[in-house]
Amino acid sequence: MKTAVVTFPGSNCDRDMQVALRDVTGRDPHKVWHGDADLPDGLDFIALPGGFSYGDYLRSGAMAANSPIMRSVIAAAERGVPVLGVCNGFQVLTEARLLPGALMRNAGQNFICRTVSLKVENTQSLFTGGYASDEEIHVPVAHHDGNFFADEDTLDRLEGDGRVAFRYTEKVNGSRRDIAGILNPAGNVLGMMPHPERAIESDHGGSDGRRLFESALGVLAPA
Template identity: 60%
Template sequence: MKAAVITFPGSNCDRDLRVAFERAGAEVVKLWHKDEALPDGTDLVAVPGGFSYGDYLRCGAIAAQSPVAHAIRAHAARGGYVLGICNGFQVLTELGLLPGALMRNAGLTFLCRPAKLEVATADSIFTAGYATGQTLSVPVAHHDGNYQIDPDGLRRLQDEDRVAFTYAPAINGSVSDIAGVLSGNRRVLGMMPHPERAVDPDHGGTDGQAMFASLAGALIGA
């Protein structure tokens, strides 16, 4: 499995994401925001957390216009896998790869702490290492993680089993407590919590390991 981890000006979780993939046995290549193409053989593109371009204009909006954004869109269009975490989730909504938008948290507070998540579906390459209904503890660190979508869009996500994770209990005002969503073909996942920060017991927990192990197990040799 070859994973390409993108770095934008202001990214701060790109190294954590690279380490999480490498521990799962993946080959990782690093890309800069000005790169215009992915390396041959890339299976998955990972868009990390942080504050791309300082979150100016709107979180993820400038990143969605960067040179590498065209390569991410093309990869997704041909059925490649894409993972966006925190700011990466915001970027994927700005790219139009996932529906909805991430707004300021309820209470206008920055949240930085472990959060309880419930696995809403195990029917994806990202969540297959978990059981539906399983409870996880995964760190969050965001100010604009309040996921919003119109009623018809929410109904579509729920009817198509595309809600990947929910907060349990609610923490930031997200509609239906949504913490992560899948694309229609289930090959793109965006989530606000940071599974890459939950792969080492010395960091307080390992509930994120199963995601990276599931991806590597499914894509190594694919």
């Protein structure tokens, strides 16, 4: 199992993601710098971590989406390689047009840092197969620009195609239809604002995020 974590200038959750992937797979992920032109060969999983890439100048994730490595990330996603974008990584995925919509300033203009409740909306994707339908899980958030926005047609399409992966069960940041995470049409790209890599160990407050990694990496692991 070969995994990779991409680090941008301003990323601050890359180590958390690396620890989560190592804990689940038993192998250290490849550490990829944003300025690299190519990803390692034969990757099974790519993660874009949280943080404040390029200081969130212009728009959150906008500059990172144009980093040299993103050409390779986009090509890998189009080949079917699973790509997970968390928090700032979700913002990068929307700016790179791998996912629709945009992440705007939180309603209330406040930075939100706490554990929230999520409803699992889709259990058919490789990321969510370890959860039960409509299961309620608890995962931390830490963001200032996590307010998911898309027009009504896009929202209806996401809902109709079963591409809403997670939904907040409470009002958190103003996200349209309380959407917390979405999938691409092929189901191999997931963007979400909550941090599953921070919910890996019960001793750290909860382990509901662990099943996301176990599901994705278990599906990919050879029999």
